[in-house]
Amino acid sequence: MSNYKSKLEEWYDSTAERYDSWGSREGEYSSQTKSLEIAKFNEILSLIKIKENTKILDVATGTGIYLIEALKKGGVGYGVDISKSMLEQVKKKIIKFKLKSKVIKIIKGDAEKLPFHSDFFDIVICIGMFEYYPLVKVKAFLEEIKRVLKKEGNLIVDFPNNNNKEVYEFQKKERSAGHEIHIYEKGKINEFLKHTGFRIIKSNCAGIEIQFLLKLVKK
Numbered sequence: 277m278s279n280y281k282s283k284l285e286e287w288y289d290s291t292a293e294r295y296d297s298w299g300s301r302e303g304e305y306s307s308q309t310k311s312l313e314i315a316k317f318n319e320i321l322s323l324i325k326i327k328e329n330t331k332i333l334d335v336a337t338g339t340g341i342y343l344i345e346a347l348k349k350g351g352v353g354y355g356v357d358i359s360k361s362m363l364e365q366v367k368k369k370i371i372k373f374k375l376k377s378k379v380i381k382i383i384k385g386d387a388e389k390l391p392f393h394s395d396f397f398d399i400v401i402c403i404g405m406f407e408y409y410p411l412v413k414v415k416a417f418l419e420e421i422k423r424v425l426k427k428e429g430n431l432i433v434d435f436p437n438n439n440n441k442e443v444y445e446f447q448k449k450e451r452s453a454g455h456e457i458h459i460y461e462k463g464k465i466n467e468f469l470k471h472t473g474f475r476i477i478k479s480n481c482a483g484i485e486i487q488f489l490l491k492l493v494k495k
């Protein structure tokens with residue numbers, strides 16, 4: 277694993293226990309922003325039909341916020357993250373919310389080499405991770421997501437919203453912790469996504485992020 281990824285892993289290992297209590301430190305984006313992001317995520321999710329056997333993978337699941345939101349609608353869930361401590365938080369939530377029968381696997385792993393079979397998932401979610409990497413890396417992540425996603429499968433991702441002032445505060449805070457936040461204009465993201473084999477179905481401004489619902493059209 278690269279030095280940069282190891283640093284991110286260490287950072288999230290050290291912040292896992294307080295990850296869900298946003299807004300408590302200076303420079304941290306507010307809890308209202310996170311609630312808005314979750315509401316917007318659910319808006320996008322409602323455009324996808326989820327059945328009891330729909331297979332959902334949450335890449336960079338963190339403490340499992342979006343995986344759990346998705347499972348409320350149905351399906352069975354899988355989560356992957358490089359931070360073991362973040363995954364410990366997901367495991368606690370699975371017990372707390374009685375989701376054991378709906379969560380198949382929570383596993384430590386890198387988004388660049390997902391520990392899953394090809395053509396396996398109906399839905400992949402990847403929220404709050406792309407921003408840590410330059411587009412050339414995001415392209416590699418998308419290639420790997422394409423491998424595990426079924427054709428016509430859905431992908432929900434986000435990128436920082438360059439029109440929201442708060443995003444620059446977030447960038448400053450992350451830089452002080454040794455990570456970069458890569459911010460692009462929306463036009464550039466649209467253009468980038470056009471060449472990845474995915475079609476943009478919907479995009480939504482969600483606080484400091486822009487969320488995208490994508491459909492895999494070309495394997």
Ligand SMILES: C[S@@+](CC[C@H](N)C(=O)[O-])C[C@H]1O[C@@H](n2cnc3c(N)ncnc32)[C@H](O)[C@@H]1O
Nearest residue numbers: 288336337338357358359362386387403404405
């Ligand atoms: C901002 S958190 C987002 C967590 C969750 N998706 C959410 O939105 O609440 C970023 C997460 O990305 C994970 N991460 C960063 N790089 C990764 C990689 N290459 N593969 C898997 N997970 C990664 C971190 O460990 C961390 O849990």
